[in-house]
Amino acid sequence: MLGGAIPFCVAVSAIADDTQVQSGDPAKEKKLEKVVVTAPAIAPKKTLNTVEMGEAAIAAKRSYTSDTAALFDDVPGLSRYGGGGVSSLPVIHGLNDDRVKVQVNGMTVASACANHMNPPLSYVDLRNIGKTQVLSGITPVSLGGDSIGGTIIVDSPEPVFAKQGEGVHTGGSVSSFYRSNGNGFGGSLNAEAATENLSIAYNGSHTQSGNYKAGDGMEVKSTRYENQNHAVTLAARSDDHLLVLNGGQQHMPYQGFPNARMDMTNNDSTFGNVGYKGRYDWGNLEAKFHYEHTQHTMNFLDDKRYTPGSNIPNEMPMYTDGKNLGYLVKAEIPLNERDILRVGNEYQRNELNDWWPPVAGNMMMGPGTFRNINKGERDRIGTFAEWDARWSDEWSSLLGLRHDHVSMDTGPVVPYDTRAGRHIPGNISANAFNAKDHSRDDDNFDVTALLRYTPDATSQFEAGYARKSRSPNLYERYAWSKGQMAMYMNGWFGDGNGYVGNVNLKPENAHTLSVTAGWHDEAKQEWEFKVTPYYTYVENYIDVDRCPVTAGTDCGAANLTKTNDFVFLQFANHAAQLYGVDVSGKLPIAKTDFGRFTAKGILGYVRGENLDTGDNLYHMMPVNAKATLDHQWGDWSNAVEFQLVAPKSVVTKVRNETQTAGYGLLNVRTGYEWKQVRVDAGVENVLDKNYDLPLGGAYLGARPYAYGANVPGMGRSAYVGVTVKF
Template structure:
């Protein structure tokens, strides 16, 4: 087991960290042209104030997050979490390689590295990605910039820093670009360190500390018709606390390569991409805030390619043809603990030589039918193959000891039964999407869509075989303190979704209102049924062991956004009001029980002022009481709360400074999507599994200098 001191000094700087410099990267701004798409693109400006997790950026685009580690929170779209959302980083499909999903795709990129992003909730075009039912999030850091000179020379750079008082968080971001008229070389790096944060009562929320660094080196070359880009990435997380899990991350080391090729042809264009990503991941304990002694290790590798060929059929129509292949390999084992009767003498093999291979082909047609109607229709067919080799428990010769349940299921029998199975599984996924946009008038637009989307089970959902209390507690990314057992007979999820959006704007563009509704029926939704209870010393300490199972489910929601530019003058600047409300519901069809981690009604109101070089804002957020909870997972109810945030930013030439106060009135609240505090329970179980508390007041100061 690694000590805290050892972890803090382990590999703080990698060789790539010696490349320090600067980059002038794009500023982000919203573009809502496509149905349920929030797309951010860039132009040359200094915008690297955002550092650390991409959560702050994506939250503004309507993405909720399930609490996890400081840089590893899991996104939620339309009430669906985790791998139901396809998350692409620079177009690469990276799989969470951990039984607790501690290293999801968004954890591999820092927000200062993001030059553009898009969020497609619900109905996404088939070309955006398959193997998902909730939508697609695509974050991009590849944005080659060239100079007008034929010689390679320094182009631009930046250095950024940020401090947060609530967790003593320190973040630094740097970048540098060399460029000519045909070559571009760009480095970006980020380092973040934070202690455990405090809640609104001033109490430390245990085991929320972390340290992370990300590095990328991108080289691009072009001529008049083609461009080749190669990006190298490296991440090092020496430790990251997970308050709502039984284990913590004590190492995550990854390397990746992305190669993109684009070529313009006479009446079409071609795009190809090759991706490789490798990670070594270790779970354990590193802080007195959550003690323990148990190692868990994971090695994983993603290899994939994507080929796209866009044909211009006419001045108004195109046909996009694509073919993709994804190969994911996973080994997950828990080394024996010397001298432990329960965790030894053998290594516990959870996933042995796990394989998840996908091959897909798609066709997508777009046509601007006339001045009012736009159409996009696509079909995607995908084959998914999964398999694993034989496994073993800590002791192959006798029943494994179980501290919480001395008499009950044992892993020796479970491993024998699992190894006797034919574990080879194949799923065929057929996605269909139809998107229509009708420009009723210059100021009225109606958009609607229909889609059938599919997702095949993950390796952990299908093949997590352990049945005793300890091993099941190690499986699950829900932060609920329960234990989970896999199910080799799971079917793929199939979602049928309808959505509609109506947007009305003023003729003088002083205001606009957008209303969006969506409805999804999911066949074979992967939920979980209770197998048995894990009784604690008190009723409040009770947890359950659950097994993944297929059920039918229904999800639906309403979202309203409004903007009003109500005042403008030379003396007081431009004033704007933004408001939004969103409500989501999800239930199991067989029991009418609410689905897990559905956020209650929430509203947001913001007052924004732009005066010369200053941007100021005052926002108010209200979240309703959460009473619709998943009883199978013993989900906690939460009280309503409201948060007020205040921020100001000024840009003077190449220097941007900002100061903000989040949770200005230091309100105590519990996160509706936060899960339970396992760390607090392990220190004091008198109150059972309490909901994870949110952050108290924080004064955040940031600066970014471009040169």
């Protein structure tokens, strides 16, 4: 359970400024004071497109969602596409999944699943998150690497130490929640004890839900889940030094996926990490090391099983064993009052084995074990240097250069049946794959150049360019079979199509231009307005082509022309462009004896195009907007939220992507905090609107799978959550 890892960022006596900004209540913020070490975090100054969320804002969302990626629904330019109840995948400016850098408590973890059912954010429970940061625009090289989208950083609460003279400090909290749609429920326990220099903390949580219902009352099958997390953290400090050790595990007994042909039937992850942060006369030093091991199983949950006696298989076990380990060492060196130099080096290793054992009595899945990825290895070593300069009160700049060397390899593969004349597509594909050299080496370079102009206390302007690179993941390069069943089992896009890899894929190189203009009140508390247009050109964008006709396999001629069915696709490099605009703002409406009223809003537009084929890119969120009326009256907060999404009519032809209609949703929320007790309640989709998720993908919640149906969104759901601190 990566969520148990305590971040090594630190602050002086109070919670970081972002928490105070999010809460909007100065009196309330004073209650959040904690004693933490004073060694500073190593990070570049925040760009105008950096969105932070602190403890208070996160706490308000924990009761109505168990999906960590849903925390970022209010971030301009960020959307998410469908997965399980705790495993949706983030999209920033149209760039999704592995193209987005995700760090969970300093760890970079690759999905250990051919369907990406265990993305990095799924490993951290919402009740063990203290701070998040999203960089949706130009990303500094010190926070990037092996990604071409933005960066998402998730950190657990900071370690707490006793105040001077306090003796032994103890504390903790217990929380629980219930949601009506799907009968979702769960709870968590946090306990901590500390002296002035030593700290120990435990966090455990359990979340469970049945299938939810759509607005028309239809049960959306394969949407149930259960998730358990545990973690222990030890921390020690001395003067300007902090050492943190973490260990934990996650057990996910099951999670349904309504847009996948398979479900998760078990996911066990264990992790350990060590972090150090210190201040020296020459500057600041930070070092981290982590190890994570995931054992993952896919099969059919009940919704996807046929009745007894059917000749269609009801068992299709698939096992994945993934390991991630790495380190990061970085230093921040003030050269003078104007210039700061940051340098760093990191190493990330991903090991993957993906095999499908035989099914007794099934001729298609036997008699031997199918090796999908055999001894897959992906090593990346990166080095960066970053120059942060403040030229005057008005002008500042950030310039960075980064190099990442990526080495990949995998062993020989085996189909279910190696006997002559049996499972011909599998044998032909395996022989062709095994005859190739699988070893690949990529040298990737990133460049970031950012210039900020602050003419006065109420406006800021920022312009930047970034060149960012990403090498293919193990499945994009090494998924090998052109047999129908195997192709359908590989693919994390939720479109129902089948995928095959391409050993000869080149790394993606993205060139992004972005400009941001922002206006706000002098205190940056009352009102603000920000607009960000952007443009990205991607060399060797990893898109897909229809699987080329290959004799003896299921990649036949008919597959090339299908327009109303699922198809087979092969990863391929193409030139692509993405462009769009983010708009956000807030405005005080009234200050009365009954509290403060504030209006907030965001609007997003993105378009992605394959420049080689003229097709549209997949998973582009249609024009969408959100308007919220917030009310704050002492310790009582309320919100009325309107969400509007335009029809998705611009779709990709190569995948036979289906369209969705536009819709509008109304949500209401309330929360009250009194002394050591916090209560949250609300209703999502108040009007019980029936709609399809524009990024939800194809509905495959129950067999037989039928082309043309989209995954419905959740209907009305009332929720309540309670947290008691001690």
